[in-house]
Amino acid sequence: MKNKLIDATKYFASSSLASLFIFFLIRVYEILFVWKNILKQGIRFNLLYLSFFSELNFFFEIAAILIVVFLIIYMIHQKTSKLILNVSLTLVIIIYLLLDLYFTKTSIPLGSDLFGYSTFEINQTVTSSGGFNPIYLVLLLLFIGIVSGIMFLFHKIPFNLTFIKLYFFLIIASLIFGDQINPQAQNFSNTSEYYLVINKMNFFTGKTYTYFFEKEDELPISNYYIDSGEAEEVFFKYTDNNYPFLHEENTKDVLANFFNVGEKKPNFVFIITESLGRGYSGENAYMGSFTPFLDSLAKHSLYWENFLSTGGRTFAAPPSIFGSLPFGEKGFLEMAENQPANFSLIKYLKRYGYKIYFYYGGHSHFDLMDVFLKKQNVDLIIDENNFGNGYNKMPAKGNGFSWGYGDKDLFKRGFSMINSNNSENQLNIFLTLSMHDPFLVDNQDHYREQFDEIYSNLHLSPDIMANVKSFRDILSTVLYTDDAFRYFFNEYKKREDFKNTIFIITGDHRMPEIPITTQVDRFHVPLIIYSPLLKRPAKFSSVSSHYDITPTLLALLEDQYKMEKISFSTFIGTELDTARQFRNIHKYPLMRNKNELIDYLHGEYFYSDKTLYKILNDLRIVPLENKTIENKIENEFADYRRRNSFMLQTKKLIPDSLLK
Numbered sequence: 001m002k003n004k005l006i007d008a009t010k011y012f013a014s015s016s017l018a019s020l021f022i023f024f025l026i027r028v029y030e031i032l033f034v035w036k037n038i039l040k041q042g043i044r045f046n047l048l049y050l051s052f053f054s055e056l057n058f059f060f061e062i063a064a065i066l067i068v069v070f071l072i073i074y075m076i077h078q079k080t081s082k083l084i085l086n087v088s089l090t091l092v093i094i095i096y097l098l099l100d101l102y103f104t105k106t107s108i109p110l111g112s113d114l115f116g117y118s119t120f121e122i123n124q125t126v127t128s129s130g131g132f133n134p135i136y137l138v139l140l141l142l143f144i145g146i147v148s149g150i151m152f153l154f155h156k157i158p159f160n161l162t163f164i165k166l167y168f169f170l171i172i173a174s175l176i177f178g179d180q181i182n183p184q185a186q187n188f189s190n191t192s193e194y195y196l197v198i199n200k201m202n203f204f205t206g207k208t209y210t211y212f213f214e215k216e217d218e219l220p221i222s223n224y225y226i227d228s229g230e231a232e233e234v235f236f237k238y239t240d241n242n243y244p245f246l247h248e249e250n251t252k253d254v255l256a257n258f259f260n261v262g263e264k265k266p267n268f269v270f271i272i273t274e275s276l277g278r279g280y281s282g283e284n285a286y287m288g289s290f291t292p293f294l295d296s297l298a299k300h301s302l303y304w305e306n307f308l309s310t311g312g313r314t315f316a317a318p319p320s321i322f323g324s325l326p327f328g329e330k331g332f333l334e335m336a337e338n339q340p341a342n343f344s345l346i347k348y349l350k351r352y353g354y355k356i357y358f359y360y361g362g363h364s365h366f367d368l369m370d371v372f373l374k375k376q377n378v379d380l381i382i383d384e385n386n387f388g389n390g391y392n393k394m395p396a397k398g399n400g401f402s403w404g405y406g407d408k409d410l411f412k413r414g415f416s417m418i419n420s421n422n423s424e425n426q427l428n429i430f431l432t433l434s435m436h437d438p439f440l441v442d443n444q445d446h447y448r449e450q451f452d453e454i455y456s457n458l459h460l461s462p463d464i465m466a467n468v469k470s471f472r473d474i475l476s477t478v479l480y481t482d483d484a485f486r487y488f489f490n491e492y493k494k495r496e497d498f499k500n501t502i503f504i505i506t507g508d509h510r511m512p513e514i515p516i517t518t519q520v521d522r523f524h525v526p527l528i529i530y531s532p533l534l535k536r537p538a539k540f541s542s543v544s545s546h547y548d549i550t551p552t553l554l555a556l557l558e559d560q561y562k563m564e565k566i567s568f569s570t571f572i573g574t575e576l577d578t579a580r581q582f583r584n585i586h587k588y589p590l591m592r593n594k595n596e597l598i599d600y601l602h603g604e605y606f607y608s609d610k611t612l613y614k615i616l617n618d619l620r621i622v623p624l625e626n627k628t629i630e631n632k633i634e635n636e637f638a639d640y641r642r643r644n645s646f647m648l649q650t651k652k653l654i655p656d657s658l659l660k
Helices: 002-033 045-076 078-106 112-116 119-128 134-155 161-181 191-197 200-213 229-234 292-298 314-323 332-338 345-351 366-375 407-421 444-456 462-470 472-492 496-500 546-560 627-650
Strands: 267-273 302-308 355-360 380-382 426-431 501-507 524-530 538-545 587-590 599-602 605-608 611-615 621-623
Touching (some): 292 472, 314 546, 332 366, 355 407, 407 426
Parallel strands (some): 267 426, 267 501
Antiparallel strands (some): 605 611
C-alpha cells in the first residue's frame, strides 16, 4: 500500500507539474503580447511577482482538489485514475487558455456576465470576433497534442521523494495562506493592472460560484419597506408596501432657466452612442479627444463632463435613460415578457400624441431591447430586419459577419422617417453601433489619417501617447461616428422643426476594449443636451447619471409646458445636478455586467466589490478605510437589493391606477 501511494503521488506530481508549466507558458504569452498594450511605461517587477504567485496559488488550489479524487480512484483502478486526471488537467488548461484569449481581446476578464446572455447573443458576439473557423479545430487538436507531449516528457523526469514532499507541502501551504497572497483590487493604482495580475480562471470561477451559490436570499413580503426609517433616509419617501420602489415624485425643474419655452411642445431626439466614453471624448479627456464635432457642439449645449452610465454594457441604457428603472436580476430588459408594468418618458409622451420611433443598425432583439420597446408602445422599430434598400452595412470581417448598418446610414434611415412625419410631435431614438468590435467602418483610411493628425498635436505623457497610438484603428471609428454626428446636425438644421427640438446625446457605456483605469471609468460617459431653444450654454462638473434624465425632462415638461404632473414614480434617479463645481448629490447602484450588481455610488464615495473608495474631482478613486461610512453605504445598497428582490418576486412596480 505504501509503495502504491508513493507511485500515485509521483504520477500526480509529474502530470500536475506539466500542467503548471503550460499555465506559465500561457501567462508568458499574455505578458509578452498583451501587457505591452496596457503597461506602456514598461513591465514592472512587482506586477510580475504578483502574477507569478497568482498563478501558483490558483493552480495549487486545483491540485489540492484533484489529488484527493485521483488517490481515491487510483487505489481502485490505476488506469482509470490516470485517464481521469490527464483529461481533467487538459480541460482545465483549455478553459484557462480560452479565458486568457478572451482577456487578450477585451482587456477585461470574463466573469459571471457570461450567464446573462442568450445563445443568440453569444453567437452574435463570437461571430463578430471572427466566428468559428475549421482552422480553430486543427489548432485545438494541435494544442492538445502539445499538452500531451509535455505531460509525457514530465513523466520521464525522475522526481525524487524529497522534491515531491516539498511540492505537496506547497500545495497545503497555499490552501492555508493563499487568500493572503491573492491580489486585491484596492491595492492597485488602476483596475487594468489588477486585471493583468489576476489568474483569469480564478476570477471566472470565483464570479461563477458567487452567481450560482451566493445570491441574495429572497425576502418574504412584509412591511419592511414602509417601517424602515433608515430606508426612508436612504432613498425617497416610499408609500406602498406592495410596490417597493413607489415613492412621492418631487424632482425639481433645473432646466427651466436654460430654455426659452414656447407654446408648442418640443420634439425630442435621443442619440445613445455605442461606447462613447469620456476617456477619449471631450475637453480634458485623458487619452485626448477624438470627437472634434461633439466637442464643438458641447460648447453650445448643456454639457455634463462627469456623467455616468448605469451599466458597463448596453443592456442597462434604455431602461435607465427612459424609465429610471431598477435592474432586476440581469438588467431590466432581461425580464422580457415578465417586465412589471412601469412608467417612462416614452409612455408619458405617447399619451400626449407623440410618435415614437426607434432606430438601430443591428438586431434589436439583442439584449431583448425590442421586447422592452414594444411594451413601451413605440410606434415603429427600425433595425437590421427592416432597414430597407439603399443603405450600406458596416464592412464585414473575414468570415463575412457585420453587426449591421453604420452610423451615417443609421441617421440617413432616420431622416427618411422623420421627414415623412413632419407635422407630428416626435420622440426619435437612435442607438448607434459603429464604435463596436470589430471596429470596421467605411472609408477607414480617411479616419486613420484624421487620427494621425490629432495624435501629432497631443501633448500627453510618453506612456499615454504610446497607449493612444496602439488603439489607432479603434479610435478611428470614434472619428467616424463623430463625423456621422456632423452629418446628422447639418441635415437636421435644414428642417423647420429643428428650432423646436431638444437633442440628448450620451454614451451607453465606456468602450471596454480600451483598458479602463478604475471601476468608475467603465461608467464615465458624456451628456450633451443641445437645442436651439437654449438661452445659453453651460458646462457642469457635478456628477449625474442616466437615471436622472427622464425625471429631469418630465419636470421641465410639467413646469414649463403645463403638461400633467405626476405625483408618484418608481424612479431610481432625481434631477440632473446643475452645479458648476465638482460634487455628487446622488445615491444609486451601477451594474457593470449582467449578473454583477456590486457597485454603488453614494455622494463622494464609491463602494465596489465590498471595497470603499473616495471619489476625486476627476472621477479617479482612492481606497478609503472608514467603517462608519462603509456600513452606512452597505445598508443603503442592501436596502436597494431588498427592494429589487421584492420587485422580482411580486412583479410589481407601479399600480395600474396610477399608469391610467
